[in-house]
Amino acid sequence: MPSPCYQEVFDNRTLHFTLVLHCRCAERPCYFVFTNSVSSCSYGNSVVEMKIDGKILAHFQLCNSPVDKEGYLYKKGERNTSYQKRWFVLKANLLFYKERPNDSDVAGVIILEGCSVQLCESEEQFAFSLVWSGELGLRTYKFAAEDQPSQESWIRAVLVANHGYITVLVMDLAKQYKEARKAVSGYPSQQTCVGPNMEKTNHSLTWLKTGASTFLQYPGSGIGARHCSSTNQMLKAPPISSTSANKRSPNLWPKRNANVAPINGPAPPQGDWSVIGSFSELHEDFGKEVKELIAAWSRRGKEDVQEEDLIDFG
Amino acid sequence: MRFNEKEMISLSRQPSEKTAELGMRGPKKGDVVKKRLVKLVVNFLFYFRTDEEEPQGALLLEQCRVEREDRQVFSVAFLDEGERKYLFECDSEEQCLEWMESIIQASYEVMRKNLIFYRTEIHRLTGKDPLEQYGIEDETRFQVTSGLPLIPKDN
Numbered sequence: 001m002p003s004p005c006y007q008e009v010f011d012n013r014t015l016h017f018t019l020v021l022h023c024r025c026a027e028r029p030c031y032f033v034f035t036n037s038v039s040s041c042s043y044g045n046s047v048v049e050m051k052i053d054g055k056i057l058a059h060f061q062l063c064n065s066p067v068d069k070e071g072y073l074y075k076k077g078e079r080n081t082s083y084q085k086r087w088f089v090l091k092a093n094l095l096f097y098k099e100r101p102n103d104s105d106v107a108g109v110i111i112l113e114g115c116s117v118q119l120c121e122s123e124e125q126f127a128f129s130l131v132w133s134g135e136l137g138l139r140t141y142k143f144a145a146e147d148q149p150s151q152e153s154w155i156r157a158v159l160v161a162n163h164g165y166i167t168v169l170v171m172d173l174a175k176q177y178k179e180a181r182k183a184v185s186g187y188p189s190q191q192t193c194v195g196p197n198m199e200k201t202n203h204s205l206t207w208l209k210t211g212a213s214t215f216l217q218y219p220g221s222g223i224g225a226r227h228c229s230s231t232n233q234m235l236k237a238p239p240i241s242s243t244s245a246n247k248r249s250p251n252l253w254p255k256r257n258a259n260v261a262p263i264n265g266p267a268p269p270q271g272d273w274s275v276i277g278s279f280s281e282l283h284e285d286f287g288k289e290v291k292e293l294i295a296a297w298s299r300r301g302k303e304d305v306q307e308e309d310l311i312d313f314g
Numbered sequence: 315m316r317f318n319e320k321e322m323i324s325l326s327r328q329p330s331e332k333t334a335e336l337g338m339r340g341p342k343k344g345d346v347v348k349k350r351l352v353k354l355v356v357n358f359l360f361y362f363r364t365d366e367e368e369p370q371g372a373l374l375l376e377q378c379r380v381e382r383e384d385r386q387v388f389s390v391a392f393l394d395e396g397e398r399k400y401l402f403e404c405d406s407e408e409q410c411l412e413w414m415e416s417i418i419q420a421s422y423e424v425m426r427k428n429l430i431f432y433r434t435e436i437h438r439l440t441g442k443d444p445l446e447q448y449g450i451e452d453e454t455r456f457q458v459t460s461g462l463p464l465i466p467k468d469n
Contacts (some may be wrong), residue, residue, distance in 0.1 A: 012387055029363075033344060049319060049323075049324060050368060050369050050370065050372065051315050051370065051371035051372075052315075052322065052371065053373050053398075054315045054375075055365040055392070055393065056374045056376075056378075056392045056393075056398070057315055057374055057393075059377060059392065059393050060374060060376050061375055065376070065377065065423050066423075066454075066455075068454060068455045069454065092357070092376065092423065092426075093356065093422060102388050107315070107316065108316035109315055109316070109318075110317070111317065111318055111325070112322060113321070113325050113356055114324060114325055114328075115321070130364065132321050134325070139318070141318075155419045156453075157455075159329050160453065161455075162356075162453060163422060164356075166422065166426065166429065167425060168457075169429060169431050170425050170432070173428075173429060173432035173436065174428070174432060176432070176436050176444050177436050177439075180435070180436050180440050181439065183321060183439075184439050213344055213405050249377060281349055311395075
């Protein structure tokens with residue numbers, strides 16, 4: 001590989017010094033940018049790091065798949081530190097945002113994987129933040145809702161938005177469905193088998209249980225190694241057995257449409273597991289934690305009543 | 315569209331059981347097949363140039379059609395007419411089928427549909443709503459009527 005060359009760039013908009021490393025690899029030049037601010041990450045044209053197919057994202061935002069929550073939130077800017085009012089659309093594990101509800105252009109998207117939700121220390125009322133930790137540096141998105149019910153509603157919505165949550169929930173229901181069918185058909189419910197996948201599944205459920213209490217954190221509490229390890233576990237893909245439980249269609253090359261539910265019911269998730277107990281506890285924990293945190297926070301707020309300036313959202 | 319790039323890169327580093335070197339061809343005219351390390355994490359397909367730590371790109375696996383193109387080749391098509399199509403060449407028929415299945419099952423919306431199916435069926439069979447025990451029966455996310463037909467259809 002030819003030796004890289006360096007270029008120092010001063011951006012008088014952000015007042016950042018940037019070191020740009022030009023490197024020609026086999027296919028095309030690529031640029032690495034190091035700035036003097038750990039939390040910043042350039043999106044501009046001068047940086048080519050990772051591409052995301054924006055057309056797919058834009059289409060998903062516009063299509064008629066379910067909207068899990070939408071509404072106005074104030075978002076703290078990444079460079080400009082004032083809060084800006086934006087219209088947010090939560091679909092699946094993606095939080096899209098744009099200036100107005102009817103804008104066709106989406107300004108951005110936040111992928112809600114690997115983050116914890118925190119109530120923040122903030123001069124804004126009804127604030128909360130999404131916090132990532134990890135080897136690439138701490139990153140926080142700060143939001144403020146318009147009132148307490150909205151704040152609580154958004155926190156709940158974001159907490160259950162991640163892919164792992166619905167994955168485990170579906171596995172649980174699949175098992176309940178299987179048992180319900182057996183019960184109805186008159187066969188006694190079989191004892192849950194301890195198969196080769198059991199350990200892995202219990203393991204992934206254990207993280208959910210311990211991980212749940214790290215999702216909501218009091219401001220100032222460390223997001224240390226414990227959170228990191230539960231985050232890593234959370235992002236582990238569910239085990240997929242190589243011995244498929246599904247029969248292949250006799251057609252040579254059948255079309256499979258990811259959008260369409262199968263006629264006879266969904267393909268059962270592979271493997272066999274008993275998960276009910278822990279999931280039930282998980283949800284009790286979630287509900288309690290949200291209520292306790294918000295109650296504690298409101299009490300604290302009342303004690304510290306001060307005359308505060310109105311937030312300038314202009 | 316801006317996105318939380320650093321966090322996506324971190325996501326791409328998580329262990330995944332679905333990681334393999336495949337031949338990958340992009341959706342544009344003139345794109346050719348290139349060897350890429352393809353990795354499935356949650357509902358994203360990341361792809362890396364050989365020996366690079368950071369992913370070259372990512373595809374959201376929602377609203378897509380997965381089709382068999384050849385014995386060892388499948389495609390993933392996006393947008394309304396499926397006009398944005400990525401092609402993947404595998405080493406074997408088995409690998410091809412496994413990847414197709416994994417990609418379909420990774421979709422959040424597919425899981426939601428499965429969940430709604432199970433919820434409806436369990437309620438029908440037992441008289442109980444299985445989400446009640448978890449206190450999430452009112453979550454909009456899991457509503458039976460969230461724009462989806464109750465009777466699964468096939469194209």
